[in-house]
Amino acid sequence: MSEHHPTVVCADPDDAERAATVEALTAADLDVVGAATVAAVDAAVDESVDCVVTAFSFPDGDAFDVVDAVRLAHNDCVCILFTDESPSDLPRGRPDQVVEYVPRSIPAARERLADVVALAAAESTHAAFPVPDREKERLAAVRGYDVEALAAEETFERLTALMTTHFDIDVAFVGLVDEHEERFVACEGANWRTLAREDSICTHTILSDELTVVEDTHEDPRFAANERLDDLDIRSYAGARITDGAGNALGAVCCIDDEPRSYTAAERADLRRFADEVEEQLSLRRRLGAGVT
Amino acid sequence: MGQRHDGRYTFAGTPLNPVDPGTNILVAGPILDGTRETALRLLAADSADGIVVVAADTSAGEILTGFDALDCDVSGGRVRVVDCNRADDEGLGESVTAVSSPADLTGIGIEYSGQYEELYARGYDAVRTGIYTLTPLLVFSEDVRSVFRFVNIVTSRIRTADGLGVCVIDPEAHDDQVVGSIAQSFDGRVDVRGGDDGPEIRVKGLPDQPREWTPMR
Secondary structure, three states, X not given: OXXXXXXXXXXXXXXXXXXXXXXXXXXXXXXXXXXXXXXXXXXXXXXXXXXXXXXXXXXXXXXXXXXXXXXXXXXXXXXXXXXXXXXXXXXXXXXXXXXXXXXXXXXXXXXXXXXXXXXXXXXXXXXXXXOOOOHHHHHHHHHOOOOOOOOOHHHHHHHHHXXXXXXXXXXXXXXXXXXXXXXXXXXXXXXXXXXXXXOOOHHHHOOOOOOEEEOOHHHOOOOOOOHHHHHOOOOEEEEEEEEOOOOOEEEEXXXXXXXXXXXXXXXHHHHHHHHHHHHXXXXXXXXXXXXXX | OOOXXXXXXXXXXXXXXXXXXXXXXXXXXXXXXXXXXXXHHHHHOOOOOEEEEEEOOOOHHHHHHHHHHOOOOOHHHOEEEEEOOOOOOOOOOOOEEEOOOOOOHHHHHHHHHHHHHHHHHOOOOOEEEEEEOHHHHHHHOOOXXXXXXXXXXXXXXXXXXXXXXXXXXXXXXXXXXXXXXXXXXXXXXXXXXEEOOEEEEEEEOOOOOOOOOEEOO
């Protein structure tokens, strides 16, 4: 089995400086791509990139423009500022542009950078959302559920259609939470395919086995500034986590409405029953697909 | 690869047992009931370790005075502070850096990393990080997702560098759901309350620690 080497984009407009940094990172068993401009970083970054190391000043922008370009393409990507400019001399970025930093002024700076990058690229997250315990195991479990291959879509579509009438809501869906986004495997009342994990309320639902009910997204500090929810007319939410037999959180079964609303104890119990049905369908179909009786 | 800190972090003079390198602890309690003293004790417990404190709820001077009251030697640049309120820190030297506001998460992150690297360059491969407290970061932030990212970056650095994280939050200042989501980035939680004879703690999520309310000393 071939060993995975983290992929790093090294951005520096100075050819000699960039070459020296690329050499140090390559010596640390990292796969390194060089970039001399913000535009080159923009072209080089996708979800396969684990880390971006950036100088501060570029002919076409600065490090915060690099961060914006990186997070547009890969929102959770590790970004490390590597510069000899003093932090107090740098302009301040926006709160969402927070990055790691290694000063180029410290002794053996490139060797230290290589250490920080190697560890961060392999083990860190710069995600703008809470990451569950045992996330690697959870993601491996989610990858095991190919809903299309399990021929469960029609069943889930019937269930979500039933949910919209039962709860008198705009939208009901079954979503699986992947590494970077939530994937809607059945969605009644809207034509949603995916939603970035930092924008998804289910990101929080999968943290707990308790139901997540958000009666008004505008009044909940976790979601009040989330414009994407407004774009999708998501004003109220109720979600129940679905897990596999080992307890890994796969995603959630959810109710959405475009107005604030509450859910009675009976409605919450019914939502849990719908989620139990989805869990059971996934488990049964996976066992059948594997030839287990 | 970088030098790793093989020894466990110890907490002499407190009821906490040692924890593994790379552990992040959330200290939750009302700020007036001994929570600051508790956090500073956990940070100051080993004179061989470097310390970086992000002072969001107080000034760098107050943090250094607090360490001094615990007989923690802050000389020689071993203790470094990022002051998030640009308080009157003149005369505290280069071990204190400042940002203008707890809302400047990017500035705090860069100054924190700079101070961490300064300690590393001085030979401290065991570094204890304190954030006192997360509450202003959340209160001043327009979008809590930026705070999630900041906390993930700081706790990731602590975990990968085999450091120790001691981050304080006042749970009464936030919705339970927000505290619960923030707590996800931490390995364990130390609850603090005021007792008749000083602060008491109980620990969740970490092995071999006091589960019931126990006096800090």
